[in-house]
Ligand code: SF4
């Protein structure tokens with residue numbers, strides 16, 4: 001069987017498993033990312049996320065993660081629910097959770113499907129070695145997805161796909177087999193600057209560059225300390241993450257809905273008022289966020305965020 005056929009069979013199987021898109025690129029050191037990434041780290045734009053600077057070389061070179069790696073196979077899985085998203089209350093007095101975190105933890109859902117795809121690949125190709133990743137190792141997932149033709153990296157630093165917008169997760173298989181490779185897509189941001197203009201903290205300090213230490217997602221999810229007071233107002237009603245630079249992106253306006261219901265939002269997390277969140281105790285937190293990505297910020301982190309949002313709501317009354 002030739003490369004083309006292998007690639008096509010795997011592509012079709014990925015779609016059957018519930019992935020919205022799949023792209024193949026040759027594994028190599030990402031030399032073009034090296035200086036940009038080093039500069040970003042040197043400026044301290046990763047904040048307390050030390051894991052971003054650990055394994056610097058591995059992050060740039062997939063052959064250091066999988067010896068003999070020849071290909072990176074990227075997949076996308078959408079969580080876009082346009083109908084539900086329209087119903088999310090945008091009012092300043094309704095606390096909000098980033099859309100990606102409203103459903104089951106994507107790590108588990110995607111990883112089990114990626115393992116299935118890996119097994120299928122072994123059946124088709126034969127003796128293939130490799131690993132699957134979903135945010136679990138130092139992999140530049142957006143860059144690999146871009147190289148695999150799945151979209152372009154927008155000015156808000158998210159991967160954008162003409163059909164899917166940006167409300168999806170990215171995973172990959174790094175394999176020691178060769179495939180038929182895809183071509184990169186052109187940048188379709190054009191003259192648009194909506195994400196830059198809408199960011200309440202000016203975290204997008206120049207097109208395509210985000211300072212994580214100014215981003216609401218960082219403050220409300222990654223930061224373990226108190227949120228700097230000068231950013232409290234800008235946090236608005238976000239108690240976990242922030243979608244503003246994706247919500248305003250025109251490519252998300254007509255993005256196709258997700259087909260995989262496993263990632264659908266839990267309705268009980270949408271449009272709850274501030275009293276509900278303030279009254280949340282540890283038992284209810286455990287029940288509500290069982291198998292949810294929100295656990296990353298822990299109970300104390302979520303409570304810290306709720307306090308900031310409560311004070312913003314009081315100020316706006
Ligand atoms: S997620 Fe929010 S705070 Fe972060 S860059 Fe986007 S708009 Fe700005």
Ligand code: SF4
Nearest residue numbers: 154155189192195249
């Ligand atoms: S809002 Fe505009 S500039 Fe920003 S990522 Fe979307 S298309 Fe690109």
